[in-house]
Structure formats: C-alpha cells, structure tokens
Amino acid sequence: MSRLEIRHLQKAFGALKVTDDVSLIVEPGELHAIIGPNGAGKTTFIAQLSGQLPSDSGDILLDGQSLMARSMAERVHLGLARSFQITSILPRFTVLENVALAVQARMGSSFRFFAPVAEEAALNETAMTVLAEAGLEDRAEVMASALSHGEHRRLELAIALATEPQILLLDEPLAGVGGEDAEAFVARLKRLKGKITMVLIEHDMDAVFQLADRVSVLVYGKIIATGTPDAVRRDPKVREAYLGEEEEAA
Numbered sequence: 001m002s003r004l005e006i007r008h009l010q011k012a013f014g015a016l017k018v019t020d021d022v023s024l025i026v027e028p029g030e031l032h033a034i035i036g037p038n039g040a041g042k043t044t045f046i047a048q049l050s051g052q053l054p055s056d057s058g059d060i061l062l063d064g065q066s067l068m069a070r071s072m073a074e075r076v077h078l079g080l081a082r083s084f085q086i087t088s089i090l091p092r093f094t095v096l097e098n099v100a101l102a103v104q105a106r107m108g109s110s111f112r113f114f115a116p117v118a119e120e121a122a123l124n125e126t127a128m129t130v131l132a133e134a135g136l137e138d139r140a141e142v143m144a145s146a147l148s149h150g151e152h153r154r155l156e157l158a159i160a161l162a163t164e165p166q167i168l169l170l171d172e173p174l175a176g177v178g179g180e181d182a183e184a185f186v187a188r189l190k191r192l193k194g195k196i197t198m199v200l201i202e203h204d205m206d207a208v209f210q211l212a213d214r215v216s217v218l219v220y221g222k223i224i225a226t227g228t229p230d231a232v233r234r235d236p237k238v239r240e241a242y243l244g245e246e247e248e249a250a
C-alpha cells in the first residue's frame with residue numbers, strides 16, 4: 001500500500017488561485033476524504049493528482065517518488081488510479097468484457113506465454129474476481145448499456161480496481177446514485193478499506209463520515225482543517241466555513 005504526500009501544491013486559472021499551497025499526507029491504507037463547498041477546488045486538486053491537469057508548482061510524491069514530471073498514463077502504471085470521470089465504459093461490451101479489457105491493459109504482454117484460449121480464461125478469471133469486489137459478479141454477462149446508474153458506477157470502480165491501484169482517487173462516486181445503490185456502494189468501499197489507499201471527494205456527508213479515517217476541508221483552495229471525522233465536525237473553523245451552513249440547510 002502506498003503513501004501519498006502533497007507538498008505546497010499550487011494551481012491558478014488566471015488570477016484565481018484554485019489550489020493554494022496545499023500540503024497533505026495520505027498514509028498507506030488510509031481513506032482520506034476531501035470535503036468543501038462548491039467551487040472550493042476539489043475536482044481541480046484530484047485532476048492535479050492524477051496528472052490530468054498540470055500543476056504550477058509544488059510536489060506530489062508517491063512513496064517518496066515525485067510524480068510531477070509523469071504523465072497520466074505513467075501515474076496509472078505506478079499505481080495511481082482515478083475513477084469516475086475519465087473511465088471509458090464500452091456500452092456494447094458486456095460487464096465482464098469491459099473489466100477483462102482493463103485487466104489486459106494492465107497485464108500488457110505478461111499473458112502472452114499462454115495459448116490464446118488460456119489467456120482468455122486467465123483474463124476472465126481475474127476480471128471475475130474484480131467484479132466480485134465491486135459487487136457485480138451477477139451482472140457479468142449483461143451489456144454495459146443495460147446497467148442502472150448505480151451499477152454503472154460500480155463498473156467504473158471495477159475498471160479502476162482492474163489496474164490494481166496502490167492509490168485510488170474517487171471523485172464523487174455517489175453523485176446521482178440514490179438509496180440502496182448508494183448504500184451498496186458505501187458497503188463496497190468499506191470492504192476495500194485498509195487494502196488500498198483511497199482519496200475520496202464526496203458531497204454526501206453521511207457517506208464521508210462513515211467511511212473516512214481522516215477528513216481534510218478545502219475552502220477557496222486552502223486546507224483549513226485535517227483530522228478524524230469527529231474532530232473535523234467539531235472544529236469551529238469548519239462549522240463556520242462549511243458544515244454549519246450545510247447542516248442548517250438540511
């Protein structure tokens with residue numbers, strides 16, 4: 001399991017400092033949630049971690065190794081997977097085929113010593129294991145286009161897991177997912193806890209406070225607090241800037 005360290009990270013769009021000197025350590029196996037009001041810079045921050053967006057300055061270290069000069073593909077190869085915004089699901093392929101393709105992309109040529117039939121069997125077996133982790137084993141033969149929104153999200157999770165990430169970046173996995181699907185998703189993430197280091201951005205505070213080991217609160221590009229869910233919930237700065245408002249609105 002990997003450790004992620006962010007040092008003095010910066011990103012500005014013109015005069016707007018969207019990531020303003022952010023430093024943060026995500027410990028191995030930790031589920032670290034980043035919360036904050038709309039426009040706080042959460043999505044930008046995750047995009048900087050994944051390499052989708054270049055950073056202006058600062059450093060991102062994966063187990064001590066700087067990722068700043070690494071492309072998105074190189075970061076995935078090093079074990080940093082991002083789920084939910086850029087994964088491409090092939091709608092006319094089955095659930096199993098979608099995951100098998102992701103497994104194949106990770107394995108590269110390492111299956112080549114198998115005969116094609118054995119290669120397919122090995123790919124399918126690995127893909128089925130990943131599908132079970134995402135709670136989709138019963139849907140393996142279904143066309144991806146036939147999945148419900150919640151199942152679609154779980155397929156995205158499975159595709160990310162197929163790359164065997166050391167660190168999983170989860171960008172609003174519950175957006176648009178309601179009721180039982182949301183509960184099922186939270187249960188899946190709970191089971192992954194401790195096995196993969198995870199960075200979670202999520203607006204659903206119930207889910208965040210159930211799942212996170214630690215929470216960081218981002219407001220106008222700055223982290224104003226980091227701590228356990230309870231400590232963050234009680235922090236007067238956080239209540240003033242964010243949670244108080246949300247709770248009052250609720």
Ligand SMILES: Nc1ncnc2c1ncn2[C@@H]1O[C@H](COP(=O)(O)OP(=O)(O)OP(=O)(O)O)[C@@H](O)[C@H]1O
Pocket residue numbers: 013016018036037038039040041042043044045
């Ligand atoms: N490509 C861009 N060019 C200019 N401004 C941008 C760009 N991307 C984001 N911003 C601005 O940066 C700020 C942070 O946006 P970001 O999407 O990172 O926030 P967020 O915390 O993820 O918000 P939300 O919770 O609403 O998804 C916003 O003011 C947004 O308008």
